Amino acid sequence: MRHLVCCVLALTGVVAGQNWAIGILAARGGSCAIDTDSTCRPHVAFGAAAGWGYAVRTDDSWAVAYPQTERLVLEIELCLDENGLPHIGYIEGRYTPPYLDSVRYARFDGDTWHFETVTGPARHDALSMVLARDKTPHMAFREDFVDSAVTKYACKASDTWSILTVPTEQTDTLRYLRGFSLALDKADRPGVAVAWCRPAGQDDSVWLAVFEHDGQDWHRFDVDSAPGWAPWDFWWPRVQHDPASDLFHVAYRASAYRGVYVTGRGNLWRVEEDLPVSVGNQVYDFVLHEGRPHVVGANVRCPLVYQWRWAGGWEEEVVLVELVSDLSLAVDRNGLPHVAIAALDGDLLYGRRLFVGIQETVRPASPSASRLPTITREVLVWSTTTLSLRNVGDIALHSRAKLLDASGRAVMDLQPGPNDIRRLASGVYFVKEEGPRSKGSEGPSVRKVVIQR
16 A cells, blocks of 8 residues: 555564454554455454554555544544554544544545544444445444433445434433444345433333334334343343344443344344353454354453353353453454454554464463463474474474374374475374383373464
């Protein structure tokens, strides 16, 4: 991208969880958003000390620009179009009274950044943005949240923005609009997931509904209600759309012990309760890849955890043991998750999983893990065409060994010299030593190997 690069930062600091590489992207970062392009490169938008920054991963570093450096950025969202060009929505605030802010939109055309105001000045918080198939940006945001908490939906129409009010006002004055999220169906019509709670933290205090627009009017569909001591044990709903089924998927947490996953639209909804979706409380993100959910989340007492669901059910693993203030998740076209992390100490971090591993069970990393550089004897990331036993832990060089896949099936006999692994797909494998070892030693050694192309 021409005229994008302002500076290049090397990826520093490696390895957090057992299957994740974590590095510092920028020294300071606030709200953050991540997406990946068709070549699986991550792009990150983030709040800076003043304004916001935008970073693109190159082969071995980051190209970082700061397109806006004048105003405080409260929230930021990022979507990439089919050409890999960024569209960014953000809430731009003021450092001085009356502290009113504006919802803004920016896009990069390959040469120049273009900026425009969606609405404002007013009081805003929370922002959700998605691109239509024709690259038109759609947004949802909360306006005048101190008093009336009105939810707005905005769509770019030619050179203007069409703004509609989502009818989320409640006749029950005890209900407080807690959160919302926006998705578009196959016809690019909006669906907004909305949750309310009782502000006093009373029991039976969480409600979830989805508002769908048919091109003329909004239609409200009540989906779920649950006990819970909101707002403390509750996180905002996140809605995604699955184009294969044309259904909305909603993840949210109704209490400290109740994770909820909802699928459907209109009057038909499937509510899955008491799931092992335990992340959240304070910060989390949720995306779909090929109709399957991926979730990351953390709070001030728990590490950052990644969860995903495959045909065998839900799995999870620890990514990072560090206090987190904001998170954003993307899954690339190969199913590999990428995460942007605003650490509580101010660093903006980027992490990627070292292998896809959708259908393998992974032991979570030790809670003592950190993002300090470490070397583990249990995992070897191998990206060349041959594998030699001399590189695999303490397996004796003169011994024979088998290479097993994640299911335990032998896929190759390994010889003491180089072994050609070009035919093997990326993923998790195990090298198992055959035969007895020397007297006094332990049994045959088994080492995990990650092959990454």
